[in-house]
Amino acid sequence: MTKKLRKLLFILLILIIVLPVAGCGNDKGEVLEEDVLEQDWDLIVASAQGTTVNFYMWGGDDRINSWVDNYVSQTMQETYNITVNRVPMDAPEFINKLLGEKQVNRQKGSIDLLWINGENFRTARQAEMLWGPFAEKIPNFNEYVDTDALDIAFDFGFPVEGFEVPYGKAQFAFTHDTARVSNPPRSSSELMEWVKANPGRFTYPEMPDFTGSVFIRHLMYELCGGYEAFPYVEEVNIEDLNEQLQPLWAYLNDIKPYLWRQGETYPSQIAQLDQLFTDGEVDFTMTYHPSRFSGMIDQGLVPDTVRTFVWDQGTIGNTHFLAIPFNAPNKGGAMVLANFLMSPEAQISKYDPTNWGDMIALDINKLEEKYIQEIESTDLGIATLSAEELANHRLPEIASAYIQVIEDLWRDNVIKE
Amino acid sequence: MKYKPYLYLAPALLVLTIFFLGGLVFALLQSFGYFPVLGLTQFTLKYYLLVVKQKEFMASLTFTLYIAFVSTFLSTIIAIYLANYMVNLKQKNKVIDFMYKLPIAVPHIVAALMIVFLISQGGFLARIFINLGVINESGQFPPVFYSRNAIGIITIYMWKEIPFITLMIYTVMKNIHGKLNDVAATLKASPWQVFFQVTLPLSMPSIISASAIVFAFSFGAFEIPFLLGATYPKALPVWAYYNYISPDLYNRPIAMVITIILTSVCVMLVGLYYLFMKKYLRQWG
Numbered sequence: 001m002t003k004k005l006r007k008l009l010f011i012l013l014i015l016i017i018v019l020p021v022a023g024c025g026n027d028k029g030e031v032l033e034e035d036v037l038e039q040d041w042d043l044i045v046a047s048a049q050g051t052t053v054n055f056y057m058w059g060g061d062d063r064i065n066s067w068v069d070n071y072v073s074q075t076m077q078e079t080y081n082i083t084v085n086r087v088p089m090d091a092p093e094f095i096n097k098l099l100g101e102k103q104v105n106r107q108k109g110s111i112d113l114l115w116i117n118g119e120n121f122r123t124a125r126q127a128e129m130l131w132g133p134f135a136e137k138i139p140n141f142n143e144y145v146d147t148d149a150l151d152i153a154f155d156f157g158f159p160v161e162g163f164e165v166p167y168g169k170a171q172f173a174f175t176h177d178t179a180r181v182s183n184p185p186r187s188s189s190e191l192m193e194w195v196k197a198n199p200g201r202f203t204y205p206e207m208p209d210f211t212g213s214v215f216i217r218h219l220m221y222e223l224c225g226g227y228e229a230f231p232y233v234e235e236v237n238i239e240d241l242n243e244q245l246q247p248l249w250a251y252l253n254d255i256k257p258y259l260w261r262q263g264e265t266y267p268s269q270i271a272q273l274d275q276l277f278t279d280g281e282v283d284f285t286m287t288y289h290p291s292r293f294s295g296m297i298d299q300g301l302v303p304d305t306v307r308t309f310v311w312d313q314g315t316i317g318n319t320h321f322l323a324i325p326f327n328a329p330n331k332g333g334a335m336v337l338a339n340f341l342m343s344p345e346a347q348i349s350k351y352d353p354t355n356w357g358d359m360i361a362l363d364i365n366k367l368e369e370k371y372i373q374e375i376e377s378t379d380l381g382i383a384t385l386s387a388e389e390l391a392n393h394r395l396p397e398i399a400s401a402y403i404q405v406i407e408d409l410w411r412d413n414v415i416k417e
Numbered sequence: 418m419k420y421k422p423y424l425y426l427a428p429a430l431l432v433l434t435i436f437f438l439g440g441l442v443f444a445l446l447q448s449f450g451y452f453p454v455l456g457l458t459q460f461t462l463k464y465y466l467l468v469v470k471q472k473e474f475m476a477s478l479t480f481t482l483y484i485a486f487v488s489t490f491l492s493t494i495i496a497i498y499l500a501n502y503m504v505n506l507k508q509k510n511k512v513i514d515f516m517y518k519l520p521i522a523v524p525h526i527v528a529a530l531m532i533v534f535l536i537s538q539g540g541f542l543a544r545i546f547i548n549l550g551v552i553n554e555s556g557q558f559p560p561v562f563y564s565r566n567a568i569g570i571i572t573i574y575m576w577k578e579i580p581f582i583t584l585m586i587y588t589v590m591k592n593i594h595g596k597l598n599d600v601a602a603t604l605k606a607s608p609w610q611v612f613f614q615v616t617l618p619l620s621m622p623s624i625i626s627a628s629a630i631v632f633a634f635s636f637g638a639f640e641i642p643f644l645l646g647a648t649y650p651k652a653l654p655v656w657a658y659y660n661y662i663s664p665d666l667y668n669r670p671i672a673m674v675i676t677i678i679l680t681s682v683c684v685m686l687v688g689l690y691y692l693f694m695k696k697y698l699r700q701w702g
Contacts (some may be wrong), residue, residue, distance in 0.1 A: 092662035099666060103454045123664040127454070200556050206648045208659070260556075265563040265647040279539035281555050404665050415649040416472055 036331045041139060045080060048333040052083040055337065057115035059088020060271050063295055067355045076340060082333055087111075091120040092208070098129045098325050109327035112334040115167060117320040118156045119400040124323065125163060131324045131331060133162025138335060140342040141165050146363035150396075151319045157232045157399035164321035165338055166361035168350060170288040171317035171390050172214050173308040175383075181283050186312045188222040188251065195258045201283045203260035203267060203276070206415075207407035211270040211286055214316050216248065216410060221395065222313060223247040230398040236405045242413075245406070249413035256414065278302055290390055291357030294381020298354050307383050314393035319361060344371040353381040441680070448673035455666055464670040468678070476650035478682070484567050484652065485636035488574035493628040495575070496582035500620075501612060503583075504590045520580045529573050529641055536569065537562050562645045570641050578631045585627035589620045625694045629687045636683050653679045 036044060053076075059065055065086065073084045089097075094111060101109050116124065124130050135141050145166060146152060152166050153159065176184045185191040195202045205212030221227055224247055256263030260282050267273040270286070277285035278301070287293065287308070296302045322338045324331055340346055344367055350358045357380070364372065380386070423430075446452075450461040468474055503513060520528065535541050543558035552558055561569035593616055601611045642652035651659070653675055660672035 090662070092664055095664060096662055099454070119664045123666065127666065208663075261560060261563065264565065265649075268563075268644075268646075268648070276539070279555065281539055404663065411473075411649075416476075 036335070037134065037137060039332075041137065044137075044332045045336055048330070048336045049081045051330050051333045052085050053112045053330055053333040053337045054085045054087055054110060055113045055115070056087045056089050056094045056111045058090055059086075060090075060269065061289075061292075061356075063292075063299075064356050064358075067350065071349055071355065072337075072341070072346070075346075076337060080336055080340070082336060084337060091116055095120050095123055095129070098124065098327075099127060101327055102127060102129055107327050108329050109325055110329070111325045112328045112330045113337055114323045114325060115320065116164065116323050117318065118397070119403045121155050121160075121164060121321065121323065122158045122400040125158070129326055130163045131326045131328060132164075134324060134331075134335060135160075135162035135165045138165055138339045138342065140339050140344075140362075144342065144344065144362040144366050146366070149363070151317075152361075155319065155321060155400070156397045156403070157401075160321070164323040165342060167320050167322045167341060168347075168358035168361050169317060169319050170359065171290050171310075171394055172211075172218070172315040173287055173290045173310055173385065173390075174315075175277070175285045175287055175293050175306060175308050176283060177277075177303060177306050179303065179305040180280075184284070184309055186309065188219050188311075192251070192255055195255045198283065199258040200260055200262075202255075202258075203263075203273065203282055204286070205270050205273050206266035206268055207410050208404075209267075209269050211273075211288055212266070213403060213407055214288070215286055216252070216406070217316060217398070218311065218395075219251060220245065220248045220406070221316075222311075223251055227396055227398055230402060232399045233401055236401050238405055238409070241402070241405055242409055245409060245413075249409075252410075252414045289357050290359075291353035291380050291384040294383040295353040295355070295357050297381065297383055304382065308385060310385065310390070310393040312393075314395040316397055317390075317394040318397045344368070348374050348378070351375065352378055353384060357381075357384070359387075444673045444676050447670050448677045450670050452670060455669075457670070464674045468671055468674045473650060473656065477653050477656050478678075480565070480567070480650045481636060481642075481653045481679075482682075484570055484574070484642070485632050488571045488578065488635050489628050489632040491571070492575050492578040492582055492631060493624065496579050496586065496627075497617070497624065499579065499583045500587040500590050501616060503587060504594045504616075505608075517580050517583055520577055521584065523577070525573070525577060525638070525641060526644075528577055529644065532569065532573050532576065533562060533645065536572070563647050565647050565650070567642075567646070569645055573641055573645075574631075574635050578635070582624070582627040582631060586620050586623045589623045590616055593619045621694065625691065629690055632690070633683050633687055636686075637679060 039047075055068065057064075057068070065088065068084065068086045073086075076082045076084050091114075094114060098109070098111065114124075121130075135147075141147075151169070155164065174184065185194040191202075204215045207213055207216075224244055229244070259266075260276065267276060273282070273285050276282045290308055293302060293306050293308055297304045297306060322341060324334045324338075328334055342361065344362065347360045347362055348371065350356045351360050360375065364375070367375075448464060450457050450459060450464055452458075499517065503510070503517075506513075523531075533540065537543070538555045538558045538560055540558075543552070543555050546552045546558060547555065561572070597615050597619065598611050601615045606614065637654060639652075639654040639658060643655045643658065646652055646655060650656075657672045657675035657679065660668045660675065663672075
């Protein structure tokens with residue numbers, strides 16, 4: 001019996017050892033990818049033909065998804081014979097996926113291109129999960145991007161150093177329905193008044209939702225000394241920051257009983273807040289995409305009385321980027337896709353509110369006349385503020401090191417009471 | 418050739434060993450602070466202390482236990498009633514037979530969506546009530562989702578689990594019904610006596626295993642509390658997830674501590690339940 005058992009264990013052991021090795025056998029014979037940075041752009045484009053690019057991106061907006069699935073995929077197929085495979089995944093999740101792969105030193109991953117920014121970029125860089133610097137290999141980056149601009153060279157204060165290329169710009173805006181609220185609050189104090197006068201009609205997404213997180217930073221700017229009070233840091237002293245943020249926690253706890261469901265619970269994602277807004281359960285929602293609701297009006301998803309607005313002291317804007325993981329199996333294809341996404345054509349298509357309404361990441365002054373005309377003739381829609389009004393009310397982001405800490409402190413100070 | 422069955426089982430066992438035990442070992446290592454990628458190689462209990470000391474931990478654990486206990490208990494009681502009812506039908510009712518099995522085939526997410534559409538504050542029932550003038554606005558409809566009472570989550574689990582337990586015990590009860598129940602009845606046992614003295618004790622083993630499976634599932638399940646749970650407290654699996662996806666990689670060991678605690682509590686409770694019920698059964702029998 002014991003002999004047989006030993007035999008059995010032996011067989012099992014062999015299988016355990018052999019199986020993973022057999023699985024890895026296929027990886028050999030791949031082209032050495034380190035060469036890509038040395039290659040000529042034309043060669044990169046030529047060798048990317050017929051390949052697939054796995055594009056990992058946040059999937060929480062149907063219009064953005066369908067823009068990538070239709071316009072981007074089709075054009076890439078027709079122009080470069082490249083298949084774009086969109087994979088919807090929140091940034092923290094693909095960061096984790098990459099971390100796992102880094103851990104076991106898996107040199108051939110499954111992600112080619114990432115849509116990323118902020119604290120996730122910082123984490124990815126710190127753990128050396130990104131490949132590059134590749135930005136200067138991208139023709140459209142060299143031709144059209146203002147590489148010295150602060151919001152291009154730095155991502156939430158963290159130096160970009162060519163490890164990501166700009167994809168678009170976003171600016172926060174509030175959304176309301178003029179049929180329900182005619183004179184929306186435009187500062188933290190007006191909001192407090194409004195919320196107290198209309199209990200249960202306002203809420204914001206809980207941390208770590210992107211939009212919820214930027215919403216409380218607006219309050220923080222107004223209550224805790226503006227963005228100047230939060231200079232660039234590598235690491236945050238948690239106690240000092242918590243001390244500095246006391247007015248913010250006081251404010252949020254003050255309005256809490258007047259929020260939707262008495263502040264006992266918060267929408268877990270921005271999509272849920274949008275749902276509450278369209279269902280008429282609350283009177284405001286918020287967005288990182290100022291023309292999003294114009295597009296939604298066109299598609300009949302919200303009534304045409306919906307409008308966006310910014311606060312008098314402004315709203316936070318930031319840039320979002322594209323990056324390539326250290327173990328991307330198709331780095332060349334990823335670069336071709338990144339180059340296409342940065343082309344004036346793609347950027348203008350993306351700018352159209354019926355497609356997406358994302359702001360252009362290129363330097364307008366570097367564009368050819370015909371593109372400028374196209375941009376100027378783009379109808380931003382009735383619910384979108386003018387580019388001028390947005391630019392005049394644009395506030396910078398603070399360093400990414402703060403974000404996570406603020407979100408954790410929010411849980412400690414506002415939720416666990 | 419005694420090892421033959423093991424050989425046949427080897428593929429399944431392999432998958433189980435590599436992915437389940439392997440994952441568990443990694444989680445255990447990381448929970449003790451062994452995480453070489455971040456330069457953490459010192460074994461320590463500090464993450465366990467960190468988790469247990471947090472106020473959120475007890476709140477989370479209690480909330481998770483509450484959901485699992487209530488949904489398992491109610492599901493089991495209703496399933497016993499349902500199975501017994503079906504067994505006592507004179508003729509097999511094809512409609513009931515089909516209907517009660519239906520939810521088993523429906524994924525949890527789909528079930529959740531249906532129930533949300535039905536009973537959330539912006540849902541079907543709330544809208545009917547508004548149109549009937551029973552309530553003025555959706556906010557007056559009692560909140561069952563995103564709330565600390567977790568009624569919505571429990572309802573979804575019950576909708577899914579009652580049919581499962583019923584299916585498990587119906588077959589057993591049916592066998593008893595055909596023979597032993599008739600014997601008991603000829604000895605002048607009342608229907609109640611037949612149920613409590615014959616049917617219930619004899620089907621206890623399958624009731625125990627079915628409800629233990631359901632408990633373990635609802636205790637460790639992630640997606641429903643993630644989608645429909647309150648901001649605070651979060652169910653343990655959801656809390657672990659938030660620590661796991663945190664951009665701060667040093668939260669990883671914390672996520673693993675929560676997972677290990679979750680697994681231990683679950684194994685312990687199911688084990689206790691088995692022991693207790695076995696002893697109880699022996700006394701009874």
